[in-house]
Amino acid sequence: MQPIDHDSPRAIKRLLNERNLTVKKRFGQNFLINRGARHKIIDALECENGDLVWEVGPGIGSLTDLLLTKEIRLITFEIDYGFAGVLGEHFQNRGNFELVTGDFINTWQNVAQRVGYPDKIVGNLPYRCAAAIILSLFRHGNNALRAVFTVQKEVALRMTALPGTHLYSSFSALCRLKWSITNIGDLHAGSFFPPPRVISTILVLEAKTPPPSNPRLVMLITRGIFANRRKTVKNNLIRFLEEQGVSPHLCGEILDLTGVRGDSRPETLTEEHILSLVGVLSGILPSS
Numbered sequence: 001m002q003p004i005d006h007d008s009p010r011a012i013k014r015l016l017n018e019r020n021l022t023v024k025k026r027f028g029q030n031f032l033i034n035r036g037a038r039h040k041i042i043d044a045l046e047c048e049n050g051d052l053v054w055e056v057g058p059g060i061g062s063l064t065d066l067l068l069t070k071e072i073r074l075i076t077f078e079i080d081y082g083f084a085g086v087l088g089e090h091f092q093n094r095g096n097f098e099l100v101t102g103d104f105i106n107t108w109q110n111v112a113q114r115v116g117y118p119d120k121i122v123g124n125l126p127y128r129c130a131a132a133i134i135l136s137l138f139r140h141g142n143n144a145l146r147a148v149f150t151v152q153k154e155v156a157l158r159m160t161a162l163p164g165t166h167l168y169s170s171f172s173a174l175c176r177l178k179w180s181i182t183n184i185g186d187l188h189a190g191s192f193f194p195p196p197r198v199i200s201t202i203l204v205l206e207a208k209t210p211p212p213s214n215p216r217l218v219m220l221i222t223r224g225i226f227a228n229r230r231k232t233v234k235n236n237l238i239r240f241l242e243e244q245g246v247s248p249h250l251c252g253e254i255l256d257l258t259g260v261r262g263d264s265r266p267e268t269l270t271e272e273h274i275l276s277l278v279g280v281l282s283g284i285l286p287s288s
Contacts, residue, residue, distance in 0.1 A: 004086075021083065029059060030195070031059055032191060033193045041063065044184055045120050048072075049070075052075070053120045057124060068091065068094055074097050076100065079103050105129070108136070117143050120144060120146050121147040121149075131158075140215070141211065146205065148205070160172075166267070169226060169267070170266075179206060179207060180208060182203065218274075222278075227239065246285060254281065258277050
C-alpha cells in the first residue's frame with residue numbers, strides 16, 4: 001500500500017473517497033496536516049528505547065508513522081473501524097505495532113491488565129470527550145510518566161487554571177493533583193483537515209510522584225467539595241457528608257483539622273487544601 005501524504009488534504013480526501021470513509025463529527029476527527037506540529041508533539045513525548053507508548057485516536061496514522069521510527073512498542077486505540085482498517089494495512093507487519101479497536105475509555109483498562117501501564121501516552125484527543133478521557137486516566141490510576149495531548153484550547157485553559165481564577169474547577173484541581181502541565185503551543189484551524197472551528201493547544205503532562213493514592217476517593221471528595229461554586233466550602237461539605245451517610249455535625253471538626261476556612265469558596269482551594277480534606281475524610285467516609 002502506498003504511503004499516505006499526511007501533509008496533503010487532497011491526498012487524505014482521495015484516500016477517504018477510495019475507501020468510502022467519512023469524517024465523523026461525533027468522534028472529533030480532524031487530521032493533523034501540520035508537519036512541524038507533528039514533529040513537535042513527538043519530540044515533546046521524549047520517547048526512550050524500550051518505552052511502551054499508547055496512542056489515542058491515531059486516525060489514519062499521521063503520528064503513528066513518526067512514532068514507529070522510534071525503538072518503542074506502540075499500542076494504538078482507534079474507535080473508527082474504517083480508519084482501523086487503514087492502520088492495519090499500513091502497519092500490521094511492524095513487529096512493534098498493535099491496534100486496539102473501540103472506545104479508548106472502555107478498552108484501555110483491559111489492555112493495562114494485559115501489558116501494564118504505558119510509559120508514555122500521546123493523542124490528538126476528540127474535542128467532545130477529551131476531559132472524559134483525562135478523568136478516566138485519573139480515576140483508574142493510569143500512571144504513565146508522560147503524556148502529550150492536543151485538546152481544544154478551552155479544555156487546556158481549564159486544565160491549567162490556577163486556584164482563585166474563574167476557570168478553576170474540580171477538573172482543574174484533579175489535573176493539578178496528578179500532573180505538572182505545560183502548554184507548548186496553540187494550533188489554529190489550518191493545521192488540521194478538515195479545519196475545526198476551534199483553536200487547539202498542545203499540552204505536556206508529567207506525572208507527579210507519588211501519584212494520588214486512592215484516586216477514586218480523591219475524585220469523589222473533590223467533586224463533592226466543588227459541587228456548587230456559589231456555595232461556601234462549609235455548605236458543600238455539609239451536603240457531601242449527608243450524601244455519603246455521614247453526620248453533617250462533623251463538618252466543623254473536619255475543617256478545624258484541615259485548616260480549611262469554611263467560609264471560603266471552592267475555587268480558592270489549593271492542592272494542599274484538597275489533599276488535607278481527603279486525608280481526614282478518608283478515615284470517616286464509609287466508601288473509603
